[in-house]
Amino acid sequence: MRAKHGLGQPWWHGKFRGCGYRITLGREVILDILAKADTHLSAEDIYIKAHAQYPNIGLTTIYRTLDILANLGLIYKFDFGDGRARYELTKGPKGTHHHHLICTGCNRVIDYTDFIDEEVELLRQTEKGLAKKYNFKIINHLIQFYGLCNKCSVKR
Amino acid sequence: MRAKHGLGQPWWHGKFRGCGYRITLGREVILDILAKADTHLSAEDIYIKAHAQYPNIGLTTIYRTLDILANLGLIYKFDFGDGRARYELTKGPKGTHHHHLICTGCNRVIDYTDFIDEEVELLRQTEKGLAKKYNFKIINHLIQFYGLCNKCSVKR
DNA sequence: CTCCTTATTGAAAATGATTTTCATTACCAT
DNA sequence: ATGGTAATGAAAATCATTTTCAATAAGGAG
Numbered sequence: 182m183r184a185k186h187g188l189g190q191p192w193w194h195g196k197f198r199g200c201g202y203r204i205t206l207g208r209e210v211i212l213d214i215l216a217k218a219d220t221h222l223s224a225e226d227i228y229i230k231a232h233a234q235y236p237n238i239g240l241t242t243i244y245r246t247l248d249i250l251a252n253l254g255l256i257y258k259f260d261f262g263d264g265r266a267r268y269e270l271t272k273g274p275k276g277t278h279h280h281h282l283i284c285t286g287c288n289r290v291i292d293y294t295d296f297i298d299e300e301v302e303l304l305r306q307t308e309k310g311l312a313k314k315y316n317f318k319i320i321n322h323l324i325q326f327y328g329l330c331n332k333c334s335v336k337r
Numbered sequence: 338m339r340a341k342h343g344l345g346q347p348w349w350h351g352k353f354r355g356c357g358y359r360i361t362l363g364r365e366v367i368l369d370i371l372a373k374a375d376t377h378l379s380a381e382d383i384y385i386k387a388h389a390q391y392p393n394i395g396l397t398t399i400y401r402t403l404d405i406l407a408n409l410g411l412i413y414k415f416d417f418g419d420g421r422a423r424y425e426l427t428k429g430p431k432g433t434h435h436h437h438l439i440c441t442g443c444n445r446v447i448d449y450t451d452f453i454d455e456e457v458e459l460l461r462q463t464e465k466g467l468a469k470k471y472n473f474k475i476i477n478h479l480i481q482f483y484g485l486c487n488k489c490s491v492k493r
Numbered sequence: 494c495t496c497c498t499t500a501t502t503g504a505a506a507a508t509g510a511t512t513t514t515c516a517t518t519a520c521c522a523t
Numbered sequence: 524a525t526g527g528t529a530a531t532g533a534a535a536a537t538c539a540t541t542t543t544c545a546a547t548a549a550g551g552a553g
Contacts, residue, residue, distance in 0.1 A: 494553105495552105495553090496551105496552085496553085497550105497551095497552085497553105498549105498550100498551090498552100499548100499549090499550100500547105500548090500549075500550100501546105501547080501548075501549085502545105502546080502547065502548085503544105503545100503546090503547100504543100504544095504545100505542105505543090505544095506541100506542085506543075506544105507540105507541075507542065507543085508539105508540085508541070508542080509538105509539095509540090509541095510537100510538095510539090510540105511536105511537080511538090511539105512535100512536075512537065512538095513534105513535080513536065513537080514533100514534090514535075514536085515532105515533100515534100515535105516531105516532100516533100517530105517531080517532090518529105518530080518531065518532095519528100519529090519530075519531085520527105520528090520529075520530080521525105521526105521527100521528100521529100522525105522526100522527095523524105523525090523526090523527105
């Protein structure tokens with residue numbers, strides 16, 4: 182536990198406290214799990230893992246904490262089309278911005294970072310244009326590609 | 338009703354029949370509503386409208402038909418983050434491909450077509466690269482921008 | 494046009510993810 | 524150390540979407 186960032190307090194304590202939220206064991210466990218995750222976890226996935234470390238935690242707390250984290254912009258909430266939300270730290274362990282490639286056959290999700298630079302550059306320009314034209318303050322974007330992975334492609 | 342496409346049968350009858358689906362009154366009503374819609378309708382929105390024209394229709398039929406339509410690629414299914422799916426004809430009345438700008442404050446959704454050409458061109462290239470690298474057959478893409486509209490921006 | 498197979502339908506019940514309620518517990522500023 | 528208040532868990536409530544099942548209706552064959 183206590184996933185520290187070098188020395189001192191975990192990186193998120195500051196932002197958390199600054200917004201009037203308290204640091205609790207449950208929240209530490211949840212953030213720890215998110216930080217270590219290498220895939221996109223659902224609320225229940227997180228619950229299972231958290232429960233192993235801290236059996237008293239309830240699913241309700243998972244949902245509440247994820248909601249706060251998403252509002253603070255510390256995590257992204259995704260819908261990959263399978264009826265349950267998935268969560269991911271905004272700045273992953275590697276801090277790499279990525280987009281998703283989703284197989285509609287088996288629901289596999291591939292993170293890719295290729296071409297990201299060109300995409301991001303175009304997005305930046307698009308954002309600027311849209312912000313001006315529609316008087317919108319753009320905060321975030323979502324890009325996903327849907328298709329069939331090689332296995333599902335053959336299977337069909 | 339009977340939204341014809343010039344002369345002859347409605348444009349979707351062919352694809353529908355070709356896949357072994359039957360043409361029913363309920364389905365005609367639903368497609369008619371989608372074709373006339375100028376916003377992104379939820380299943381319930383469609384149900385309300387359909388029910389006005391054809392009171393016997395059930396919500397179940399709406400869901401089932403939307404599912405078929407999405408599988409046939411005749412409609413897109415979107416998640417704008419408010420807990421209910423929204424549907425839109427793949428080829429709208431104007432046939433314009435567009436992306437979405439979503440206000441996280443009030444859930445308003447703006448369709449935009451600006452910069453679409455550049456976006457689509459970049460996506461095409463990205464798709465090609467991804468398809469090769471990950472051995473994926475890419476069928477579709479999703480691009481959404483999230484932010485605050487001017488009203489919500491001020492309100493906060 | 495009539496018959497027959499089979500897809501489709503509506504109503505009601507089931508499902509399953511997420512929220513809410515509420516009494517209890519535990520941060521943490523003072 | 525302690526009081527005010529945010530946070531918690533359990534259980535119940537919501538709510539969109541699915542499933543079940545018996546009844547109905549497309550639409551091809553004859």
